[in-house]
Amino acid sequence: xxxxxxxxxxxxxxxxxxxxxxxxxxxxxxxxxxxxxxxxxxxxxxxxxxxxxxxxxxxxxxxxxxxxxxxxxxxxxxxxxxxxxxxxxxxxxxxxxxxxxxxxxxxxxxxxxxxxxxx
Amino acid sequence: xxxxxxxxxxxxxxxxxxxxxxxxxxxxxxxxxxxxxxxxxxxxxxxxxxxxxxxxxxxxxxxxxxxxxxxxxxxxxxxxxxxxxxxxxxxxxxxxxxxxxxxxxxxxxxxxxxxxxxxxxxxxxxxxxxxxxxxxxxxxxxxxxxxxxxxxxxxxxxxxxxxxxxxxxxxxxxxxxxxxxxxxxxxxxxxxxxxxxxxxxxxxxxxxxxxxxxxxxxxxxxxxxxxxxxxxxxxxxxxxxxxxxxxxxxxxxxxxxxxxxxxxxxxxxxxxxxxxxxxxxxxxxxxxxxxxxxxxxxxxxxxxxxxxxxxxxxxxxxxxxxxxxxxxxxxxxxxxxxxxxxxxxxxxxxxxxxxxxxxxxxxxxxxxxxxxxxxxxxxxxxxxxxxxxxxxxxxxxxxxxxxxxxxxxxxxxxxxxxxxxxxxxxxxxxxxxxxxxxxxxxxxxxxxxxxxxxxxxxxxxxxxxxxxxxxxxxxxxxxxxxxxxxxxxxxxxxxxxxxxxxxxxxxxxxxxxxxxxxxxxxxxxxxxxxxxxxxxxxxxxxxxxxxxxx
Numbered sequence: 001x002x003x004x005x006x007x008x009x010x011x012x013x014x015x016x017x018x019x020x021x022x023x024x025x026x027x028x029x030x031x032x033x034x035x036x037x038x039x040x041x042x043x044x045x046x047x048x049x050x051x052x053x054x055x056x057x058x059x060x061x062x063x064x065x066x067x068x069x070x071x072x073x074x075x076x077x078x079x080x081x082x083x084x085x086x087x088x089x090x091x092x093x094x095x096x097x098x099x100x101x102x103x104x105x106x107x108x109x110x111x112x113x114x115x116x117x118x119x
Numbered sequence: 120x121x122x123x124x125x126x127x128x129x130x131x132x133x134x135x136x137x138x139x140x141x142x143x144x145x146x147x148x149x150x151x152x153x154x155x156x157x158x159x160x161x162x163x164x165x166x167x168x169x170x171x172x173x174x175x176x177x178x179x180x181x182x183x184x185x186x187x188x189x190x191x192x193x194x195x196x197x198x199x200x201x202x203x204x205x206x207x208x209x210x211x212x213x214x215x216x217x218x219x220x221x222x223x224x225x226x227x228x229x230x231x232x233x234x235x236x237x238x239x240x241x242x243x244x245x246x247x248x249x250x251x252x253x254x255x256x257x258x259x260x261x262x263x264x265x266x267x268x269x270x271x272x273x274x275x276x277x278x279x280x281x282x283x284x285x286x287x288x289x290x291x292x293x294x295x296x297x298x299x300x301x302x303x304x305x306x307x308x309x310x311x312x313x314x315x316x317x318x319x320x321x322x323x324x325x326x327x328x329x330x331x332x333x334x335x336x337x338x339x340x341x342x343x344x345x346x347x348x349x350x351x352x353x354x355x356x357x358x359x360x361x362x363x364x365x366x367x368x369x370x371x372x373x374x375x376x377x378x379x380x381x382x383x384x385x386x387x388x389x390x391x392x393x394x395x396x397x398x399x400x401x402x403x404x405x406x407x408x409x410x411x412x413x414x415x416x417x418x419x420x421x422x423x424x425x426x427x428x429x430x431x432x433x434x435x436x437x438x439x440x441x442x443x444x445x446x447x448x449x450x451x452x453x454x455x456x457x458x459x460x461x462x463x464x465x466x467x468x469x470x471x472x473x474x475x476x477x478x479x480x481x482x483x484x485x486x487x488x489x490x491x492x493x494x495x496x497x498x499x500x501x502x503x504x505x506x507x508x509x510x511x512x513x514x515x516x517x518x519x520x521x522x523x524x525x526x527x528x529x530x531x532x533x534x535x536x537x538x539x540x541x542x543x544x545x546x547x548x549x550x551x552x553x554x555x556x557x558x559x560x561x562x563x564x565x566x567x568x569x570x571x572x573x574x575x576x577x578x579x580x581x582x583x584x585x586x587x588x589x590x591x592x593x594x595x596x597x598x599x600x601x602x603x604x605x606x607x608x609x610x611x612x613x614x615x616x617x618x619x620x621x622x623x624x625x626x627x628x629x630x631x632x633x634x635x636x637x638x639x640x641x642x643x644x645x646x647x648x649x650x651x652x653x654x655x656x657x658x659x660x661x662x663x664x665x666x667x668x669x
């Protein structure tokens with residue numbers, strides 16, 4: 001499973017793709033199980049350079065009934081900094097945030113690495 | 120300290136107006152991100168994991184109370200109520216919105232600050248001894264030269280597109296508090312045989328993926344010839360530095376490849392060509408010197424009840440032992456303000472705390488505040504009579520942790536909690552170690568021990584020169600930490616040696632504990648951690664950390 005993420009141009013906020021628009025919570029994001037629609041969404045996102053910067057796909061795993069990024073870099077992006085629990089998206093709390101906190105997995109963000117390679 | 124004149128202010132106003140237009144064009148789609156990114160970086164604006172980050176230059180670490188309040192105002196209005204002091208004595212704001220960045224630059228300019236040359240392949244903020252003008256062991260105030268270098272290097276067209284970034288440190292004390300030997304250029308003020316003032320010139324130090332302790336290429340350079348010599352060094356670097364490989368582009372690689380002697384010959388030949396025309400006129404140096412007016416010191420001030428309170432109040436006595444340093448003037452002291460509260464983020468300071476520091480500097484500290492490359496602050500000129508009151512106010516604000524140079528006074532870069540380049544977190548590792556050694560008696564019993572943590576090989580956390588260095592690495596997709604021992608950023612500069620295989624995050628604090636345990640078992644009277652390590656070698660420490668693995 002995958003989701004499409006980027007940073008919003010106007011404020012740098014981490015955002016996720018949902019049916020042609022951008023949402024701030026991973027729990028609201030569109031989840032792709034197939035390659036083709038994911039690639040299509042990524043191409044569409046790239047055509048929005050005044051909305052977001054550097055969109056890329058991230059891999060997800062299931063965690064406590066929610067989808068969580070495989071890489072902890074992406075989990076930190078989806079949560080906020082671990083030294084300030086009241087900063088970032090994690091401040092809202094709730095089941096989705098807890099699921100992200102409990103998820104385990106790789107450090108490297110394959111989507112990010114692919115983005116760097118493309119550059 | 121130096122004050123901006125009308126020309127300085129006009130330059131900043133123009134620059135901010137230019138950036139405001141660039142931001143507008145970017146948001147309107149008239150500039151692509153590839154076109155805009157170098158422009159925003161030239162104004163200190165990075166895109167990090169969660170938001171934009173603005174890095175503000177604090178010239179040679181000196182701030183006035185007005186400037187500190189200006190930073191507090193920015194933290195409140197444009198960020199989340201705090202800032203982060205870095206190992207370049209700059210301050211970073213982590214939650215910036217692009218559209219507001221020009222307004223922040225205006226707010227900075229209003230207090231004579233900016234974010235120019237805090238990124239890019241140019242000459243960055245100069246590091247000075249944070250005790251400059253106050254240290255008992257100082258030859259003269261190095262900030263005069265730092266300010267001259269700042270003016271000379273600001274927007275210098277020849278040195279705006281160097282092969283890579285370039286960092287200079289200046290100190291005038293035998294005890295190096297600037298890490299001069301791991302800068303691109305380290306300048307150590309010396310007294311010449313003729314009684315004049317000059318510099319020992321060190322070139323090609325650095326950290327990152329290939330750490331080097333810089334060699335001395337000239338043991339004595341008359342001070343009045345400094346700028347022609349700097350120009351010669353930078354010209355040789357500009358000409359021969361590698362632009363084909365970002366990992367080999369720093370001057371340390373060039374100096375290492377040519378050899379220090381051959382590099383020095385190139386510099387001397389270039390220097391001869393430049394001649395004295397490249398030097399800054401003495402009158403200009405004197406003009407700058409005059410801006411660093413001596414604070415209004417009293418000849419023989421009363422120390423009030425300083426000694427009585429030190430004798431009666433153990434907590435105050437501990438603060439004095441660890442956070443108060445000898446001042447050149449009798450009756451005065453240098454107060455170190457720790458930004459390393461136990462469990463806090465190293466280098467972070469809230470807007471309210473900034474205001475407290477500004478007030479104290481104004482009331483008791485001659486209006487002078489310094490940032491250190493070890494991510495702390497300093498009030499360099501406090502009458503001993505006032506130290507108790509300063510301590511009480513700092514304590515009430517959570518700024519009186521008595522741990523300067525002790526095990527919990529840890530440098531940590533922002534790491535993967537904020538930084539787009541990081542491989543691993545650094546802050547939480549620092550917090551965990553600090554909590555383990557929270558008891559001040561224990562920390563004092565251990566003595567001087569500098570732990571420095573970086574979240575990637577770029578080494579913003581100076582791990583190479585930590586007595587214990589900790590480097591976060593990505594090992595098969597997990598956060599691991601490589602330990603080094605024996606580094607030093609002081610006058611006995613050294614690059615730490617890797618102790619053994621990297622450890623998972625949950626074993627790092629135990630490993631530090633084991634290293635400390637080995638040190639306490641092995642040390643002889645009066646030895647610091649580094650002394651014991653240098654005498655015994657790393658075998659006892661390796662055994663302590665990796666015993667389980669055998």
